[in-house]
Amino acid sequence: MINSQKNRQVLVAARAKGIPDPSNFAVIDGKMPELPPGGAIVRVLYASVDPGMRGWLSEEKNYMTVPTGAVMRAHGVGEVIASDHQDFLPGDHVYGSFGWQQFASAVTEDILWKVDVKLAPAAAWLGILGLNGLTAWVGFNHLARPRAGETLMVSTAAGAVGGAVGQLAKSAGLRVIGLAGNDSKAAHACAELGYDIVLNYRTADNLGMAVAEACPNGIDVFFDNTAGEIADAVFPKLVAGARVIQCGTASVSSWLPPPNGPRRERDILVKRLSWHGFVVMDHAALFPQALRELGALVAAGKLTGRDHVLEGLDKAPVAIEMLYRGENKGRLLIRP
Amino acid sequence: MINSQKNRQVLVAARAKGIPDPSNFAVIDGKMPELPPGGAIVRVLYASVDPGMRGWLSEEKNYMTVPTGAVMRAHGVGEVIASDHQDFLPGDHVYGSFGWQQFASAVTEDILWKVDVKLAPAAAWLGILGLNGLTAWVGFNHLARPRAGETLMVSTAAGAVGGAVGQLAKSAGLRVIGLAGNDSKAAHACAELGYDIVLNYRTADNLGMAVAEACPNGIDVFFDNTAGEIADAVFPKLVAGARVIQCGTASVSSWLPPPNGPRRERDILVKRLSWHGFVVMDHAALFPQALRELGALVAAGKLTGRDHVLEGLDKAPVAIEMLYRGENKGRLLIRP
Numbered sequence: 001m002i003n004s005q006k007n008r009q010v011l012v013a014a015r016a017k018g019i020p021d022p023s024n025f026a027v028i029d030g031k032m033p034e035l036p037p038g039g040a041i042v043r044v045l046y047a048s049v050d051p052g053m054r055g056w057l058s059e060e061k062n063y064m065t066v067p068t069g070a071v072m073r074a075h076g077v078g079e080v081i082a083s084d085h086q087d088f089l090p091g092d093h094v095y096g097s098f099g100w101q102q103f104a105s106a107v108t109e110d111i112l113w114k115v116d117v118k119l120a121p122a123a124a125w126l127g128i129l130g131l132n133g134l135t136a137w138v139g140f141n142h143l144a145r146p147r148a149g150e151t152l153m154v155s156t157a158a159g160a161v162g163g164a165v166g167q168l169a170k171s172a173g174l175r176v177i178g179l180a181g182n183d184s185k186a187a188h189a190c191a192e193l194g195y196d197i198v199l200n201y202r203t204a205d206n207l208g209m210a211v212a213e214a215c216p217n218g219i220d221v222f223f224d225n226t227a228g229e230i231a232d233a234v235f236p237k238l239v240a241g242a243r244v245i246q247c248g249t250a251s252v253s254s255w256l257p258p259p260n261g262p263r264r265e266r267d268i269l270v271k272r273l274s275w276h277g278f279v280v281m282d283h284a285a286l287f288p289q290a291l292r293e294l295g296a297l298v299a300a301g302k303l304t305g306r307d308h309v310l311e312g313l314d315k316a317p318v319a320i321e322m323l324y325r326g327e328n329k330g331r332l333l334i335r336p
Numbered sequence: 337m338i339n340s341q342k343n344r345q346v347l348v349a350a351r352a353k354g355i356p357d358p359s360n361f362a363v364i365d366g367k368m369p370e371l372p373p374g375g376a377i378v379r380v381l382y383a384s385v386d387p388g389m390r391g392w393l394s395e396e397k398n399y400m401t402v403p404t405g406a407v408m409r410a411h412g413v414g415e416v417i418a419s420d421h422q423d424f425l426p427g428d429h430v431y432g433s434f435g436w437q438q439f440a441s442a443v444t445e446d447i448l449w450k451v452d453v454k455l456a457p458a459a460a461w462l463g464i465l466g467l468n469g470l471t472a473w474v475g476f477n478h479l480a481r482p483r484a485g486e487t488l489m490v491s492t493a494a495g496a497v498g499g500a501v502g503q504l505a506k507s508a509g510l511r512v513i514g515l516a517g518n519d520s521k522a523a524h525a526c527a528e529l530g531y532d533i534v535l536n537y538r539t540a541d542n543l544g545m546a547v548a549e550a551c552p553n554g555i556d557v558f559f560d561n562t563a564g565e566i567a568d569a570v571f572p573k574l575v576a577g578a579r580v581i582q583c584g585t586a587s588v589s590s591w592l593p594p595p596n597g598p599r600r601e602r603d604i605l606v607k608r609l610s611w612h613g614f615v616v617m618d619h620a621a622l623f624p625q626a627l628r629e630l631g632a633l634v635a636a637g638k639l640t641g642r643d644h645v646l647e648g649l650d651k652a653p654v655a656i657e658m659l660y661r662g663e664n665k666g667r668l669l670i671r672p
Contacts, residue, residue, distance in 0.1 A: 055606070063576070063606050227601035240399070246604045255602040264600065265563035266591040268582045268613035270391065270399050275611040277604035 007032050008336060010072045010100035010316045016057040018253045019324045022317035024057055025072065033105030040088045040111065042078035042096070042104045045122045046309070048130075049074070049319040049332040051225075051250050060256045063279055071099040072316070074334075075131060077115060077122045078104065093117045095125050100316050102336045113287075120298060127331040128164055128305035129294055135280040136164035137290040139223060139245040140172075142283065143276045148173030150220035153211070153237075154195075155230050158185035160305065160331040161247060163193040165223050167303045170194030174221070177214050179207075179230060181326040192304065207233035218242075226251035228261065235267060244275040250324060306330030343368050344672060346408045346436035346652045352393040354589045355660045358653035360393055361408065369441030376424045376447065378414035378432070378440045381458045382645070384466075385410070385655040385668040387561075387586050396592045399615055407435040408652070410670075411467060413451060413458045414440065429453045431461050436652050438672045449623075456634060463667040464500055464641035465630055471616040472500035473626040475559060475581040476508075478619065479612045484509030486556035489547070489573075490531075491566050494521035496641065496667040497583060499529040501559050503639045506530030510557075513550050515543075515566060517662040524665075528640065543569035554578075562587035564597065571603060580611040586660060642666030 006029040013026040035041055055062040056073060066073045076098035080088045085108060088094060096111040098104035115125040127133065139161075140146060152169045156162040157178025166189060169176045178198040180186040186198035197214045204210040211219075211233050218239035224231050225248035238244070252259060267273060297303035308330040310319060316334050323332055342365040349362040371377050391398040392409060402409045412434040416424045421444060424430060432447040434440035451461040463469065475497075476482060488505045492498040493514025502525060505512045514534040516522040522534035533550045540546040547555075547569050554575035560567050561584035574580070588595060603609060633639035644664040646655060649672050659668055 061606070063608075224601070227599065231601065246601055249601045249605055252599070252601070255599075258598040258600075258602060260596040261599040262594040263563065263588070263591075263597040264594075265560070265567065265582055265585045265588070266594060268611060269585055269615075270397070270613070272613045272615055272618060273611075274613075275604060275609075277606070277608045277610075279605075279608055282608060 005032050006030070007101055007103045008313045009102070010313050012057060012066050012068050012070055012072055014068060015059050016054070017059060017256070019054055020057045020320045025317040027314055027317065030101070033103055035082045035084055036105050036107050038084055039105065039107040040080045040083040040085055040094075042094060042098055042106045042111075043081050044076045044078040044098045044102055044104055044336045046126050047074045047076040047098065047100050047316075047334045047336055048126050049310075049316075049323055049334060050131075051248050051323060053320050054324070058256075071101050073097060074100050075126065076104070077125045077130075088114070093122060093125075095130060100313060100334065100336070102313070119295070123307045123309070123333055124298075124305065126333060127160060127307060128298060128303055129291065131280055132160040132305070132331060133164050133294045133303075134287055134290050135161050135247060136168055137294060138280050138283045138286055139247050139278060140165050140168050140221075141290075142286060143278060144221045144223065144243045144245050146172055146174055146221055149175075151175045151177060151215050151217055152221045152223065153215065153219045153234055154178040154223045154225070155234065156180070156225040156248070156250065157189040157193065157195050157198045159225060162223070162225060163189065163305060164303065166194040167297070171297060171302050177219075179226075185326070188306075192306075201230050201233070208236060211237050221245070223247060228252045228259070232262060235262075235264065238267065238271055238273060240271045242271060242273055244273060246275065246277040253324075308332050310334045312336070341368050342366070343437055343439045344649045345438070346649050348393060348402050348404050348406055348408055350404060351395050352390070353395060353592070355390055356393045356656045361653040363650055363653065366437070369439055371418050371420055372441050372443050374420055375441065375443040376416045376419040376421055376430075378430060378434055378442045378447075379417050380412045380414040380434045380438055380440055380672045382462050383410045383412040383434065383436050383652075383670045383672055384462050385646075385652075385659055385670060386467075387584050387659060389656050390660070394592075407437050409433060410436050411462065412440070413461045413466075424450070429458060429461075431466060436649060436670065436672070438649070455631070459643045459645070459669055460634075460641065462669060463496060463643060464634060464639055465627065467616055468496040468641070468667060469500050469630045469639075470623055470626050471497050471583060472504055473630060474616050474619045474622055475583050475614060476501050476504050476557075477626075478622060479614060480557045480559065480579045480581050482508055482510055482557055485511075487511045487513060487551050487553055488557045488559065489551065489555045489570055490514045490559045490561070491570065492516070492561040492584070492586065493525040493529065493531050493534045495561060498559070498561060499525065499641060500639065502530040503633070507633060507638050513547075513555075515562075521662070524642075528642075537566050537569070544572060547573050557581070559583060564588045564595070568598060571598075571600065574603065574607055574609060576607045578607060578609055580609060582611065582613040589660075644668050646670045648672070
């Protein structure tokens with residue numbers, strides 16, 4: 001029965017110079033996968049859309065690449081429908097690397113952990129309790145080492161990671177300031193994501209002055225998802241000993257070659273800054289602790305996420321553009 | 337008797353836009369100081385000349401400023417000649433902030449520690465066992481967290497700090513690569529300061545390619561004293577997880593405003609870099625451990641420094657320029 005079914009898939013058709021668009025993808029009806037020895041077949045309930053996908057498709061050097069002709073790599077949450085592994089039974093829900101497709105042939109390396117859809121709905125395990133929540137937790141708690149009373153600046157306050165960082169920081173007793181690309185996102189971040197002030201970086205007359213006014217004691221932690229000129233407005237307000245967490249570079253459309261900007265070496269020296277780049281999967285050893293703490297905050301009503309669900313894989317080829325244009329309202333997911 | 341003696345002093349006459357030169361100083365014959373209550377009068381044996389002095393005199397914001405009309409701030413080694421403090425007796429040798437002058441009125445905050453001139457000569461306590469050695473130790477051991485087998489790059493291999501870093505790294509089992517501004521410094525760094533290869537950054541046809549050839553496995557730790565275009569040649573060779581230690585910015589003559597250079601955010605993110613600025617005095621709690629380890633290496637003949645002594649304070653006003661032009665052969669000191 002299942003073998004007569006089609007498996008809708010999104011393949012990588014060509015590498016991208018900037019933000020991937022429909023020319024980089026092909027949507028096809030593939031075959032149903034066969035059960036891999038020692039693995040499982042997973043019906044994908046939700047597949048992820050992430051800013052990092054730009055890097056995976058880029059012609060530039062990156063920490064991760066998806067080859068042309070392959071199914072687009074993506075994390076997802078799904079249900080096991082067939083299994084050759086004793087830990088994963090039909091009906092189990094799992095989180096892992098299942099790609100932009102309806103059915104995934106998953107070996108054990110692809111399945112990262114089981115999720116409990118009674119504790120939180122399947123989509124939440126891709127957002128606030130998935131890599132976004134983990135990214136926020138690792139960057140904020142492990143790398144930034146925040147202290148109550150400090151001022152935090154997040155350059156994408158209403159984003160999937162930024163929204164989680166704001167709520168973690170509020171719970172930790174920081175003053176939480178953010179930037180967002182429109183007034184409705186800014187209002188949402190203040191109303192629901194723990195932010196004290198969120199500035200609209202597109203409409204501010206002088207963003208540097210607006211940041212200075214919003215942060216009269218300077219900035220102790222800068223959680224940066226944008227880089228570029230938006231970050232330039234923040235750097236002068238960093239205090240001595242400030243920590244900069246580089247979690248993304250979304251405001252710069254091409255890094256080949258890197259664009260020029262003000263040199264940071266003097267600020268780094270004189271202000272004794274620490275500037276950390278990170279990729280969350282390097283910190284997998286921290287995930288059990290992080291998921292315990294994130295789960296407790298969700299249970300206490302102190303941590304929430306909003307989802308923006310695209311219906312059907314046919315919408316996947318425009319999804320990364322949507323993200324970079326800021327058109328999503330909440331965590332962008334695809335329901336295959 | 338002593339009160340009829342003059343006290344030659346170098347005063348700050350004007351703030352500097354770039355590298356301080358004689359127009360920023362006035363050399364005078366001041367009065368002998370009086371013994372301060374609870375302090376000491378110190379005859380200065382050697383006074384220091386440091387790259388950081390540019391910042392102390394700068395019009396720009398800096399972590400330390402010397403006001404116009406004051407004696408130029410400088411660390412030094414001296415002999416106590418009169419004391420009102422039970423810990424410091426006439427004949428004791430001390431390290432501290434005594435300024436560019438022959439005799440200093442030192443309160444307890446000015447006297448950092450006693451030194452043993454039988455263990456190492458007075459000048460050594462201003463160099464390899466002074467703030468330069470401590471700076472090398474803190475940046476290398478505490479911030480860079482090196483592992484044997486890694487490749488270290490130092491952008492001023494033959495400098496007072498860079499020379500110490502090279503020797504510490506060699507003792508720790510790293511591959512030690514450096515840059516220097518002329519062939520004689522490069523040869524000296526290879527012969528005496530632990531370096532495996534030192535490139536002349538002024539004569540290399542393509543510094544980036546030369547760095548790549550010298551570091552076939554990439555660079556794990558970049559100890560940067562120059563910033564600017566010299567650092568630009570190093571950044572592309574950093575490996576994932578590399579640590580950048582910003583100890584100076586000597587190749588850039590003015591930071592007001594900061595010059596432009598290639599943006600680093602993408603490298604920081606994709607390579608998971610950690611970039612640390614530091615000022616050694618922030619790490620004073622580590623000094624006892626650092627001095628024990630540095631002293632043991634000196635005793636074992638694994639750590640040496642070379643001094644370049646200017647005779648007389650009349651030479652002090654050109655000393656900072658000398659340093660930035662790279663004319664000193666070894667640690668630049670003034671014998672007042």
